[in-house]
Structures are given as C-alpha cells and as structure tokens.
Amino acid sequence: MSKLWCALLLVLTQLHRGRGCPGPCQCFSPAKVVCADEAMTALPLNISAQARELIVVASGVTHLDGRSFREDLRLSKLVLLNGQLRSVSGDAFERLRELRELEISGNPLLALREPAFASLANLTTLMLNHNNIGALAARIFEALQKLERLQLKGNGLLSLPGRPFHRLPNLQELDLSFNQIDSLPADVFQNNSLLRALSLQANMIPQLPEGIFSHLDLLEELNLRGNRIxxxxxxxxxxxxxxxxxxxxxxxxxxxxxxxxxxxxxxxxxxxxxxxxxxxxxxxxxxxxxxxxxxxxxxxxxxxxxxxxxxxxxxxxxxxxxxxxxxxxxxxxxxxxxxxxxxxxxxxxxxxxxxxxxxxxxxxxxxxxxxxxxxxxxxxxxxxxxxxxxxxxxxxxxxxxxxxxxxxxxxxxxxxxxVCGKNSSSSDTNSTGIAVDGDGGVHCSIRDFKGQTTIQCKLTKCTSVKFQALFEFGDGSDSERVVSKEWPAPAGCANGTTMAESQFTPWPPWG
The missing domain is CATH 3.80.10.10 (Ribonuclease Inhibitor)
Incomplete structure (x- = not known):
C-alpha cells in the first residue's frame, strides 16, 4: 500500500474515532464497529447509538453480564470471536432485544446458563462454535422461536439433552459436527420440519434410530461423515x-x-x-x-x-x-x-x-x-x-x-x-515348442494369436541371442528371404545363472 493511501486511511480512522468511536475500535461506518485488542477487558460503553453491528476479535473480555451493554444500544449483530470469554450470565443480553445474529466462537466458554438467550426472541442466527461448552441445558434455546440457523460445532458435546431443538419450529440449518455425540434420540428433530441442512459430521454415532428423519420432508443436505455407523x-x-x-x-x-x-x-x-x-x-x-x-x-x-x-x-x-x-x-x-x-x-x-x-x-x-x-x-x-x-x-x-x-x-x-505368451488363456492362441540345439540356455516357443505370430524365448543362462527367420510361402516362393536380429545378454549378467525372459516379434504379422 502506498504512503498516500496509508495516510488517507489514518485520517479516516481518526475522523471516525473523533465522532465517538471507542479507542480500541475501528468505525468505518456509523453502523459497524470492529474492536480487536487483547488488553480490552470490558466491552466499550461509549459506542454510538447508531451502531448496529459490533464485532469483537481476540479481546481480553472474560465475562458478560447485564452491565456489558448500554440500555439504548440497538444492535442487530454481535460477534465475539477468538477471545478469552469464559462465562455469560443469564441477563447478559437483556438489553439487546433487537439482536438478530449472535456469534460466540473460539472462546474458552465452558457453559451457558439456561436463561442466557431468554430475551433474544428476534434472533435468527446463533453460532456457538469451538467453545468447549461440553453440555447443553435442556431448555437453553426455548425462547428462540424465530431461529433459522444454529451452529454448535466443536464443543465436545457428549449427548443431546431431551429435545433441545423442540421449540425451534423455524430452524432451517443445524450443525452439530465435530463433537463426541454417541447416541441420538429418535424424536430429537421431531418439531424441525423446516430443516434443510443437517450436519452430524465427526461424532461417534453407531446407528440411526428408526424414523429419526421421518418428519424432515424439506431436508436437502445430510452430512454423516466420520461416524461409526x-x-x-x-x-x-x-x-x-x-x-x-x-x-x-x-x-x-x-x-x-x-x-x-x-x-x-x-x-x-x-x-x-x-x-x-x-x-x-x-x-x-x-x-x-x-x-x-x-x-x-x-x-x-x-x-x-x-x-x-x-x-x-x-x-x-x-x-x-x-x-x-x-x-x-x-x-x-x-x-x-x-x-x-x-x-x-x-x-x-x-x-x-x-x-x-x-x-x-x-x-x-x-x-x-x-x-x-x-x-x-x-x-x-x-x-x-x-x-x-x-x-x-x-x-x-x-x-x-x-x-x-x-x-x-x-x-x-x-x-x-x-503379445500373449505361453500363459495366455485365449482360445485364439496356438503354441508350438521349438527345439534349440546345444546347451546355450535358450528355450523358445512359437505362438499365433489372431494372425500375428510371435517367438518367445526364455533364457536360463547369461547369453546373447541371434534370431534368423526364413520365410517360405505355400507355393515355395521367397524361400530365400531371411530376417535377422541379435539381442545382447541382459543387463546385469555376471555369471551363468541369471534368468531373463525376452519376447521377439520379428515380423508382425507373418506366417
């Protein structure tokens, strides 16, 4: 990036900060605030009332409660990503009643209190990925009847309590992948008839209960990869x-x-x-x-x-x-x-x-x-x-x-x-042995396969081979035509015991 652009970016940043943007954050539009500061231990309270999106990345915030957000804040999207968040109290989102999208991912969050989402009746997207939550309260999602998208990837979940998704009639996407779930209740998705995408990838499921998907008449994607079925x-x-x-x-x-x-x-x-x-x-x-x-x-x-x-x-x-x-x-x-x-x-x-x-x-x-x-x-x-x-x-x-x-x-x-050798099972192959005078370690046979005649010789000693063929047609003509070719001893021969096998096709086809 040129020095001119860097200078312009710095000026814009300062201008936005001058309009009430919190120190550790960037506000490139009045509606969107992005904060990334490991030293930040609490969410900034002096966010503009015009803000609709708050994205906090790699912060030092460890706890959220009812005092974490101003009363007049009208956020529609809140993201807490890759930080140090460890606990969320039951009244943490009490003032964020207009929130439609919430993501808390990549935090050491071990548990969620059951009333944590009770005030988020307008929420349509909830992503709680890679937080090591471990277990879900039976009624944790009960108030989220408008929820359409729910992700619970990588939380070490061992099981699903009762019917945790029973009061999510508008749910369309559910991701339970990369957990340790080893069983599924037959009625776990009974009230999720609008579900279109379901991922159970990378769990420990050994079998699928009869009728588990029977109510999912709109389901288009089902991912069961990496289980024990x-x-x-x-x-x-x-x-x-x-x-x-x-x-x-x-x-x-x-x-x-x-x-x-x-x-x-x-x-x-x-x-x-x-x-x-x-x-x-x-x-x-x-x-x-x-x-x-x-x-x-x-x-x-x-x-x-x-x-x-x-x-x-x-x-x-x-x-x-x-x-x-x-x-x-x-x-x-x-x-x-x-x-x-x-x-x-x-x-x-x-x-x-x-x-x-x-x-x-x-x-x-x-x-x-x-x-x-x-x-x-x-x-x-x-x-x-x-x-x-x-x-x-x-x-x-x-x-x-x-x-x-x-x-x-x-x-x-x-x-x-x-070409086919002596082990060919083809009925089109005729084979005849050829006697070779002397003890030169050469054993040959002649074969005919679909009009092509082949000489195959097996060498039992290290030796060169010279081949000569005399062609004679049925009327006795061309009896003096001779084809000759010589092959040297196989590479690597050092004594008289090396075995090698060669196939010769001196004039295909001939006969």
Missing part, C-alpha cells in the same frame, strides 16, 4: 435429500432399497467405508445423480447394471478399491461422464470397447493398477494413445507384467510388443 435401515432417509454424505463410517453392506426414494439426490458419498460390493439395483432410482463416490472401500467387483439409468451422472469415483475386473457394459449409459477414477485398484485389463461410450472430455484415472501388457490390453493401449489429454498422470500407467516390460509406462511400449 455400521448399518442403515431401508427407509431411514427422507425423499427430499439432494446431498447425502456417508463417508468414513463402518458400512460393510447396504440394503438393496436403501436409496430407492432418493429421486432428487445429486451427490452421494460412500467413500472410506468397508464395502466389498454393492447390490446391482442399489442406485436404480437415482435419476438426478451427478456425483457418486465409492472410493477407498474394498469393492472387488461391480455388477454390469449397477449404473444403469444414471444418464446424468458427471463423476464416478472408484479409486482405491480391490477391483480386479470390469464388466463390458458397466458405463453403457454414462455418455456425459466427466470424471471416472479407477486408479489404485487391481485391474490387469479392461474389456474391449469399455470406454467407447464416454464423452471426449471425460477425465480418467488409471494409474496404480497392475496392468498386464500383453495382447489383452491392446484396446486400452490404443484408447490411451487416442485420448492422452483425458488420462490423468498418463505416464504413471505402468505395466506390471510380463516381466520383460515391467515398470514401463504403457504409452511408451511399442504396440508390437503387446
């Missing part, structure tokens, strides 16, 4: 949900009809659970789904119809599972997919045509799989080469087998080397 009943979730987060729980299996009522849900997060599989029709009614996250589970296989009918889905995350194979028609309906994450699984190949229905802009993750780079991966190799921009970390898509190209990036491997 092991099972869910089929009708536990309200049909109004648009975003459901079940990440990082202990779910090992899901009821086939668990999500059948959720026609409006657009985001479903089931990541970081213990799922080994999902029912074939689990997602069949999720016609509005945009993002599905199944990552970091233990899924080994997926039914070919599991994503059937999900025409609008934009992202499917399957990374960090145990997938060893994929059904050919798994993505048949996903023409608009923008993200497909398959990294960190156990995939060795994908079915021919697997990616053909994807949008040309779809971003795909494939790294971290033990790809077998033989004839069965030719489709994937060609698709990657044609869609390099669509594959994230494409150079990290490594071959795990066969041994002679292990560790090579798939895009760097010549397609002529993607």
């Amino acid at each position: 092991r099972e869910l009943s089929a009708d536990v979730f309200p049909h109004s949900l648009r975003k459901l987060i079940l990440k990082s729980n202990h779910l090992a299996q899901l009821h086939p009809s668990l999500f059948h009522k959720l026609l409006l849900v657009t985001h479903l997060d089931l990541s970081q659970n213990q799922l080994s599989g999902v029912p074939a029709n689990l997602f069949q009614n999720l016609i509005s789904l945009k993002k599905l996250d199944l990552s970091e589970n233990r899924i080994t296989t997926l039914p070919g119809t599991v994503f059937k009918g999900l025409f609008g889905v934009k992202a499917i995350h399957l990374q960090k599972n145990n997938l060893s194979s994929l059904e050919e028609d798994l993505l048949k309906d996903q023409h608009g997919l923008e993200q497909l994450y398959l990294s960190m699984n156990r995939l060795r190949r994908v079915p021919h045509g697997f990616f053909d229905d994807l949008d040309y802009r779809c971003l795909v993750q494939l790294h971290g799989n033990p790809w077998r780079c033989d004839c069965g991966i030719q489709y994937l190799s060609e698709w990657i080469r044609d869609n390099l921009r669509n594959v994230e970390d494409v150079t990290q898509v490594y071959c795990h087998a066969p041994e002679f190209i292990r560790g090579h990036s798939l895009v760097s491997v010549d397609e002529e080397r993607l």
